[in-house]
Amino acid sequence: MMHDTIPAADAAPLLLEWYDRHHRDLPWRVSPPMARRGIVADPYHVWLSEVMLQQTTVQAVKAYFEKFLSLWPTVEDLARAENEDVMKAWAGLGYYARARNLKKCAEAVANDHGGRFPDTEDGLKSLPGIGDYTAAAIAAIAFNRRSAVLDGNVERVISRLYAIETPLPAAKPEMRARVAALTPESRPGDFAQAMMDLGATICTPKRPACSLCPFRAHCRALAVADPETFPRKAQKKDKPLRRGAAFVAIDADNAVYLRKRAETGLLGGMSEVPGTDWTSRQDGDTSLASQPFAAAWEDCGTISHVFTHFELRLSVYRANVARAGTQGNGWWEPVHSLSAQALPTVMKKAIAQAIPHAFKAER
Template identity: 60%
Template sequence: MPRDRFDPALSGGTKRSRCPPPRPPSFMTTIDPTAFSTALLAWYDVHHRTLPWRVSPRERAAGLRADPYRVWLSEIMLQQTTVAAVKAYFEKFTLRWPRVEDLAAAPDTAVLAEWAGLGYYARARNLHACARMVAGEYSGRFPETAAALKALPGIGDYTSAAIAAIAFDEPAAVVDGNVERVTSRLEAIEAPLPGAKPLIRAVVEQLTPTERPGDFAQAMMDLGATICTPTKPACVLCPVRPFCTASRAGEAERYPVKQKKKAVPERRGAAFVAVRGDGAVFLRRRPGTGMLGGMSEPPTTSWSARSDGALGAAAAPFPAEWRRVGEIEHGFTHFRLVLEVWRADGEQRPGIEGWWSQPQEIAGEALPTVMRKVLKAAKIVAPAPRNSQSTETRKTAR
């Protein structure tokens, strides 16, 4: 029978208050933690995913331990990003910067250029700041507890717990989206996310073993990614099906319960692609803070939710023979962006800070995905870069 142990709507969690939010009631799972972890780890030993940042159960049994640098790097990259998308970026980063000291010594522009396309660019800035702190203040050694790891830039509750468990065997409760789904089904939790998060964490804390906590965390993630999937979960193949309330009721797909999504607002703006006679494109660097901070872009207007702002050639950053060549759309977490794309060809003199990027250099620029869409709409074809160093020695042009 589904269990509604914690409902924020009943506890006042949906109302604004100056008081701290109420803590969930004390809760004890009816699942036997030892039996559960034994079944899950036996499955993981055979069916674990092979990932470039992981140490396999067999390697671990032979005495090999996870490299904290590689665990940290992968966990930062995996925030809001799929495993499939992260693999290639992880390989690039570790090939170019195999140690945290190497990453710490890299120029900001190089890190942003390698990160381009992965999204959520504040992660790249925090990643670099964290590497510098670990290399400088911690002599290249990551702190070994979740509490100490949380003091580093860009590391929150989930990431600190994951690093502590996987790299240092701390029995920390590691809760990502996969684990939330698995746990919601195990207990048939009726409270909707995100309000159910405290209850889910309480369950995971009780199930996490003191032996092999890192493998347990990765096993829960793998279970959610391969068996306990959002739709059509393969319950008949699940190693922990005997413990699962939702599966026994034949209602696994009902969970986790989620709040209805709000309509996504729209913002609009314009981007201006200036192309010189030799094919070079004029780019500039966005401010170091804020959305897409420090990334490269063709000049753009501000992004406004209002429709009466100045767009079109009148909003161009400098005089030129601008012509409208298209429009692109891009989805961010909290809004949808629509950009008019304008192009001008000739020997312009921008008169603003920026640089001319040659065709063979554009692919190596720190361009976020939305700006690559802009260039594509402007019919800019960027070949693969000859090397990935091009943005490190960029000169300013006016």
């Protein structure tokens, strides 16, 4: 009797009962009691949180979500915002194409859809930055659609529940079909959030808490193998090392010379200090030969930063420079307002290496 595959009709009630007891109170959520009274979450809030949650943990997202909502209370406000202000508000959250697409999506909703998000999966998927997962999540959570929501957490839960041996990403269609079969007509949004919560808190990548799992009597992986070894996945390749140099110029007014990166590509649309290209070549130009303007550059050592597909070792140089002696299309930013700039983490590391107090709180 134990560890039988779960009848599809039993899964949702079992999981929702667990969800109602362990529900997490998050800024973009409507509580289960409210949901049962027919209150649905604001599609703008659901969309904003789901885009932020792509590849990003709940903990990291909370503060950004509150900041965005306070700066731009409606999707029309966001559509009217300056691109640069959106990039500044997004700085530090990573995957900056998300911020560029967020702005484009807000404009599309405001200008082409009368300020209302489409209420179907297909309609949502046609918008910038909304793919399979996010379209299904918004449709289920904000519009009560019975869509199959499959993110990394759900993939883990499903792969263990059915002990799926096919490695990812080939197993995705099978997993999606499994989720679709389990998703109920009633409360599909809560079901989706419950599956994701289960993956985030109980069915974790390492050391899952199987004894607390509402599916423990039905989990194939728990019965026949080690749940931690699921989902199976193709092995990843190792990251190359790239090198470069970064130049932190400081003028007499204690301002740092910044410039804007290209709109697309790595860290697209974000700000940076001047520097070399980042290259994997052994003869990479990491020296003073590539200084952006002549000055008495002082060697500040190196910093390291790991990106998704390469590791970067950056030589950092600092110099005091007269503002009149520089050329180019950058600008001078006072050290005390650096924190509010659209600076990605690697640039904050480089600046902090040259100016240790740069991002310390004001006394």
